[in-house]
Amino acid sequence: MDVRKVLAPVGLVVVAGVLVSMAGTIQTGNVGIRTTLGVMSPEEIGPGVYLKWPVISSVHEFSAKDIVIDLSDLTPKAKDNLSLRDMDVSIYYRVNAVSIAELSAKYASQSARHDDGYFMPAYELIWRIARNSCYEEIAKLDSLVIHTQREQLGVAIRTQLQEELERNDPGVFVVSRVVIRSVQTDPSIEQSIQQAVANQKKLEAMQVQTEIAKKEADIKVTEARGIAESNQIIAGSLTREYLQHEANMALLKFAEKGNSNTIVVPSGMTVTPLISTGK
Incomplete structure (x- = not known):
């Protein structure tokens, strides 16, 4: 028996296994950031297959798609100094794909890991700024009218958040929308x-x-x-x-009937005359 013929398929399987172990994939809409010997590469890895370099380098996948931040159980104070009982807001944002490597280096500890394994760039940073924007915009409204201005409130929060992000990182972030999921005022305010x-x-x-x-x-x-x-x-x-x-x-008409006794009083007479009717 030719041992080489027997070992050849095994060798191919081993080689294929090694190649597979050295390859990774980036999902569509995401990018990869490679770190080699502790140094982060300034170039993003695009969607598709990439080579791994075990031990000396690692690749982390970051989302460049819309990311949602759910802010729940907020209790901001309104303009009349009355606190809301509960406010829930959803913030949708995304990061320019070509800026993720630089952003990840700048805010190294601010990204959050999604349950699916990829990272959400600057998530913690956006969370804090968005929360602050919610409190500031609520402080501009009276508690009695907040429930009637949810759409306007969402626009105001989005505008302020976008302006704040542009001030520090121009052209990097896009706040696509803000949704006010719930606004519950204090019971006394509700009664009012x-x-x-x-x-x-x-x-x-x-x-x-x-x-x-x-x-x-x-x-x-x-x-x-x-x-x-x-x-x-x-x-x-x-x-x-x-x-x-x-x-x-x-x-x-009376005269034509012939059986009527008719008294005619002259016009202008002030005293009624007594006239015998013959009976």
Whole structure:
């Protein structure tokens, strides 16, 4: 038996195993940072396969995609010095891929490791600045109106956070969005908010009732004006000649019946005469 023929496949397997052990992969959207003998390389490793150099170097994978920071159970004070019972905010940010190596060296202890194994660059730094931005923006609003301005509050926090990051590291960070997940005020504030809402609804109802009453009054005025104008027209048409004509027509109808005793009182007579009817 030729031993070389038997050992050849084994050798190939060993070589393949060694090559595999010396290769690593970087996921799409991430970059790798190589550290050799304690010195960090300034060049990022792009997505795909890279060679490992056991013992003398190591490669850490960093995310260049959107990273979410969940800030929970915040209790900032509003402008009126009343504290919120609870505030939950989600911050979405990403880092320019070509700046991750430099950023990792600058903020070496500020990155956080994700459960999937890669690192989130400057996570701790963003966490602290974002939390501070939330407290500062809440301090500009009254507690009674915060629940009605969640969207505006999110925009304000994002703007302040982006400006702060640009001040120290221009062109490195992008805060893509800020979502206010929950805002819960103190129970006493909640009661005040509910009372304010109830009063607003009551005011709106009273305004509607006032408008209805005004319309009804307008209708009555219009009807009264119509009646007055109608009476004025009728009064203007009742002339003396017209009334005498109507009286003559009424006497004519009595005369045509022939079985009626009719008393005709002369016009303008101030004393009613006593007239015998023949009975």
